[in-house]
Amino acid sequence: MVATLQTVAARLGLDPSTVSRAFNEPERVSLRTRRRIAEVAEELGYRPNSAARALVTGRTDTIGVVVPDVANPVFPEFVKSAQAHAWGNGQAVLLAGTDESPDREREIVKRLLRQVDGLVLCSSRLDQEEITDLAAQTHLVLVNRRFPGVSAVLVDATDGVRQAMEHLVALGHRRIVYAAGPERSWSDAERRRLLAQQAERLRIDLVVVGPFVPTHEGGAGAAEAVRATGATAVVAYNDLMALGIQSALAVAGVAVPDDMSVMGVDDISTSAISTPALTTIRVSMGAAGEASARLMAEVASGAVADPTVVTLSTQLVVRASTGHAPSATSVTG
Amino acid sequence: MVATLQTVAARLGLDPSTVSRAFNEPERVSLRTRRRIAEVAEELGYRPNSAARALVTGRTDTIGVVVPDVANPVFPEFVKSAQAHAWGNGQAVLLAGTDESPDREREIVKRLLRQVDGLVLCSSRLDQEEITDLAAQTHLVLVNRRFPGVSAVLVDATDGVRQAMEHLVALGHRRIVYAAGPERSWSDAERRRLLAQQAERLRIDLVVVGPFVPTHEGGAGAAEAVRATGATAVVAYNDLMALGIQSALAVAGVAVPDDMSVMGVDDISTSAISTPALTTIRVSMGAAGEASARLMAEVASGAVADPTVVTLSTQLVVRASTGHAPSATSVTG
DNA sequence: GTGAAAGCGCTAACAG
DNA sequence: CTGTTAGCGCTTTCAC
Numbered sequence: 205m206v207a208t209l210q211t212v213a214a215r216l217g218l219d220p221s222t223v224s225r226a227f228n229e230p231e232r233v234s235l236r237t238r239r240r241i242a243e244v245a246e247e248l249g250y251r252p253n254s255a256a257r258a259l260v261t262g263r264t265d266t267i268g269v270v271v272p273d274v275a276n277p278v279f280p281e282f283v284k285s286a287q288a289h290a291w292g293n294g295q296a297v298l299l300a301g302t303d304e305s306p307d308r309e310r311e312i313v314k315r316l317l318r319q320v321d322g323l324v325l326c327s328s329r330l331d332q333e334e335i336t337d338l339a340a341q342t343h344l345v346l347v348n349r350r351f352p353g354v355s356a357v358l359v360d361a362t363d364g365v366r367q368a369m370e371h372l373v374a375l376g377h378r379r380i381v382y383a384a385g386p387e388r389s390w391s392d393a394e395r396r397r398l399l400a401q402q403a404e405r406l407r408i409d410l411v412v413v414g415p416f417v418p419t420h421e422g423g424a425g426a427a428e429a430v431r432a433t434g435a436t437a438v439v440a441y442n443d444l445m446a447l448g449i450q451s452a453l454a455v456a457g458v459a460v461p462d463d464m465s466v467m468g469v470d471d472i473s474t475s476a477i478s479t480p481a482l483t484t485i486r487v488s489m490g491a492a493g494e495a496s497a498r499l500m501a502e503v504a505s506g507a508v509a510d511p512t513v514v515t516l517s518t519q520l521v522v523r524a525s526t527g528h529a530p531s532a533t534s535v536t537g
Numbered sequence: 538m539v540a541t542l543q544t545v546a547a548r549l550g551l552d553p554s555t556v557s558r559a560f561n562e563p564e565r566v567s568l569r570t571r572r573r574i575a576e577v578a579e580e581l582g583y584r585p586n587s588a589a590r591a592l593v594t595g596r597t598d599t600i601g602v603v604v605p606d607v608a609n610p611v612f613p614e615f616v617k618s619a620q621a622h623a624w625g626n627g628q629a630v631l632l633a634g635t636d637e638s639p640d641r642e643r644e645i646v647k648r649l650l651r652q653v654d655g656l657v658l659c660s661s662r663l664d665q666e667e668i669t670d671l672a673a674q675t676h677l678v679l680v681n682r683r684f685p686g687v688s689a690v691l692v693d694a695t696d697g698v699r700q701a702m703e704h705l706v707a708l709g710h711r712r713i714v715y716a717a718g719p720e721r722s723w724s725d726a727e728r729r730r731l732l733a734q735q736a737e738r739l740r741i742d743l744v745v746v747g748p749f750v751p752t753h754e755g756g757a758g759a760a761e762a763v764r765a766t767g768a769t770a771v772v773a774y775n776d777l778m779a780l781g782i783q784s785a786l787a788v789a790g791v792a793v794p795d796d797m798s799v800m801g802v803d804d805i806s807t808s809a810i811s812t813p814a815l816t817t818i819r820v821s822m823g824a825a826g827e828a829s830a831r832l833m834a835e836v837a838s839g840a841v842a843d844p845t846v847v848t849l850s851t852q853l854v855v856r857a858s859t860g861h862a863p864s865a866t867s868v869t870g
Numbered sequence: 871g872t873g874a875a876a877g878c879g880c881t882a883a884c885a886g
Numbered sequence: 887c888t889g890t891t892a893g894c895g896c897t898t899t900c901a902c
Contacts, residue, residue: 254652256895258588274617284607319587479812589879
């Protein structure tokens with residue numbers, strides 16, 4: 205038999221409402237009663253029933269976090285940070301993974317919708333119309349996707365991409381290939397755009413191959429196409445792919461960075477300890493998680509939620525995989 | 538204005554209970570009415586209010602998953618699998634990380650207790666008394682910890698450890714060091730026990746150093762102590778530590794596996810692509826996640842929940858980090 | 871400073 | 887097959 209407010213109240217000859225107040229508006233209850241209540245509540249092991257509370261207040265103190273793939277190394281850091289900060293704001297986190305499937309994402313969002321105060325959607329693949337619809341029904345924070353009128357946490361790869369391209373050009377590369385990620389991804393489109401812009405500015409060739417599945421395997425599968433372009437350096441959609449490309453190149457007898465420089469995006473923990481260590485454009489997913497949680501907390505506090513866009517900057521981390529200049533024979537420029 | 542059962546019912550001149558039945562016990566409602574309800578519900582965008590449902594049914598269709606560290610590479614796979622399977626069973630997953638702190642774990646459990654149908658506790662550091670208490674209040678599944686009368690998913694390292702020790706002995710190692718993990722960890726105690734047992738059986742020396750923090754940094758910090766033992770092979774509490782040890786040994790000019798063999802436990806994804814690739818005792822956290830979700834689903838279905846213990850076996854994966862025999866000079870046996 | 875009463879949205883007997 | 891009724895545990899006016 206679980207203790208409820210009524211149990212506690214009855215035990216003290218009080219009304220449930222008083223006990224409720226003792227927890228929610230302590231200043232409106234005399235110190236003496238408050239203490240007696242605290243004591244009995246503790247003794248009975250009273251814990252508030254969140255469903256009952258949610259039913260009357262309309263708030264669940266829970267947010268939903270939806271990511272494409274929980275096991276993809278970029279997300280754990282994001283989820284960890286988001287969870288920790290949400291918790292600090294009194295919110296629990298419902299986590300779900302879409303397996304990169306829009307259908308699944310739709311289904312998840314639909315089910316989660318009414319049991320959370322807000323939804324954080326990472327790299328959402330939903331249609332514009334669906335996003336609009338959703339934004340009307342709940343508080344929404346988009347990560348890695350920009351949408352008019354909706355709060356978002358965006359990674360601005362401008363700095364990182366500029367540094368990356370300048371780095372490669374300084375090393376003597378004149379033809380660079382981008383191994384693209386998921387077709388409908390906002391991040392991918394953004395990276396293409398920035399790379400093209402820098403390539404033009406620096407007057408070098410940029411060629412794109414893909415799309416590829418943004419995993420280690422996807423990268424391994426991309427290696428052949430990458431080589432076929434005749435480029436001396438490859439920038440992959442993310443570190444996982446870059447690592448996969450490195451592995452496949454190693455198997456094919458292509459030396460990194462001597463025959464081909466490799467670069468990723470994210471700076472997942474493995475990148476620092478791979479061989480060769482991977483040069484990468486660092487994205488702080490922890491910061492992204494924190495920002496998401498903060499936006500959600502503002503929303504929950506009932507603040508007038510003007511859509512807010514938080515932009516996180518990126519930075520090049522140079523490691524061994526782009527360490528040397530390309531060998532003379534492979535330079536085309 | 539959000540649509541409720543009442544809204545839908547009113548629109549059709551029906552009673553809310555009929556609409557409720559249309560969703561929960563469709564066979565008790567005529568096809569015609571059911572269709573009209575479906576149509577209006579769709580049109581109004583009706584979504585059930587889970588708080589209201591939970592309040593009356595007593596079930597939240599949500600389970601809590603508590604892990605020490607969301608970003609620790611062993612857990613994402615676990616969480617992913619648990620979430621996916623729980624979802625398949627109609628349950629959402631509330632995720633929380635304890636930061637390896639018992640106090641935080643206590644606090645989390647306390648808050649989650651009344652908003653879930655059950656709790657999956659990974660590597661819990663709670664006191665025995667607290668576990669007993671908790672088991673009385675909710676459905677409990679322990680992962681990596683055995684406790685009388687409580688369902689659990691356990692990793693049986695027996696096979697893996699035996700294979701590991703035989704492998705090392707076959708390579709000529711006669712003195713092996715175990716770099717221990719967290720003091721209060723059931724897994725750590727278990728690994729010590731099994732290693733000692735095998736060492737005795739195989740008549741070789743086993744020495745233990747630690748405890749260390751079970752991270753890459755913790756491993757790096759352990760390297761010196763490991764060397765000081767004069768052992769020719771080290772088994773670390775987990776892959777993260779093993780990788781850290783490898784890094785630190787490399788810096789110190791100790792060749793792996795020539796001067797020292799290194800072995801971990803878990804087979805996290807990084808282990809396969811580190812240099813040298815890490816020999817490890819593979820633990821399938823995905824299987825553990827699935828098993829946890831299954832136990833929780835049984836519990837939720839109201840089945841008489843005899844405590845069930847699921848045991849997962851382990852297997853040695855040999856890679857380069859134990860590839861050679863120890864060099865002659867360093868063999869003591 | 872505390873009590874009384876109403877109701878959040880839904881389900882679960884029980885009637886009809 | 888459908889309507890009626892009651893109530894889950896809590897918060898929130900409104901009285902006193």
